[in-house]
Each structure stands twice: as C-alpha cells, then as structure tokens.
Amino acid sequence: MNKSTNIVWQKTSVKKADRQHLNNHKSAVLWFTGLSGSGKSTLSSALEKELFSLETHTYHLDGDNVRHGLNKNLGFSPEDREENIRRIGEVSKLMVDAGLITLTAFISPYQEDRDHVRATLAQDEFIEIYVKCSLDMCEARDPKGLYKKARLGEINNFTGIDAPYEEPLHPEIVIDTENQSIEESVQTIIHYLKDKQYI
Incomplete structure (x- = not known):
C-alpha cells in the first residue's frame, strides 16, 4: 500500500478543552480488556448507561460491532489483531478529541498493542480496565459458543485456547467478574472517575 505524503494536519478552531468545558467533564478512553466471556461488553454497556444517567457524553465501541464495518476486512492473525487495535486506538483518539468518554470493549490480547494506544493519548486519557476472569469460568460461561x-x-x-492473552502489567482498574457483580463493578469504575475528577 502506498502511503500518501502530501498531507498536513488541519488545525481546528474549536479545541478539545473547549468541548470538555461544554460537556462539563474530561474526555478519556476506558479500555476494557480481558478474555472472551470475561464480561467486557456487559460491563462496559452497563457503565455507559450509568454514565449517561449522570449526563456524561459517551460512546461505546465494541469488538464485534466494529468488525461489522470499520474492521470487517480483518481476521484474527497476530498481524490483523494488531491492525484491529491500531484502528480502534485512532478512532478512540478522535473521540477523546471530540470531548467524549469512550468505552472500548476488545480482547486486545497483546500488551504492546495496548501500550501503543496508550502512547497516542495524553497521560491521563487512557484508563486500562482489566476485566479479570479465569479461563475456566470464561469457558463455562461461553455466551457465544466460541470456546x-x-x-x-x-x-x-482463539485467545486463551491456541492464541495467547497477555494480562495487563499496570492497569488503572482491575475488575474481578467472578467475585464482583455488574452493579458493584460499575460503581467501582464510577468511583474512580469521580475520585480522579473525570466526571
């Protein structure tokens, strides 16, 4: 693929800080990572509903949904997984610039890929949430029959079976879905966001 070289970043008159001020909250990426069946989509969806009730401007990016459109040409090889996360990282960065709290629910199995997304954002704009759940429990749940x-x-x-999952080294938040209810997990994250003055 030939990369275009005749491009210049176009500055806009409305800045990220202006949008955050209008929304009355900071913008950030809440990056949910974990095995299939760990509860990423369920938790991030419940959290978005709670944030919406608090009049927070959000958008939810889910792994399966994105593969229906933006990433429909990607498979699950290591190279395609890397590109999948790279694209999501770029979309998330745009949404942070738009002043939104963006919730992303992707297995994102490789530490390097998650670190790359973190590096594209400001220091406090990437909040890694490890949705921790044992492989045995994820396989027992198997909501989509994939295991x-x-x-x-x-x-x-398939991550956890014949492809690796690298647990986050230093996540901002760890949610243990084997021992925490959805309601408890949502409130743990809400407390973090309030304590750190995102909302």
Missing part, C-alpha cells in the same frame, strides 16, 4: 468451537478445532487463533 466449544475452538476446542473442536472449528475456530483457529
């Missing part, structure tokens, strides 16, 4: 298919060899490169 069963992976065990039968019908799905290749």
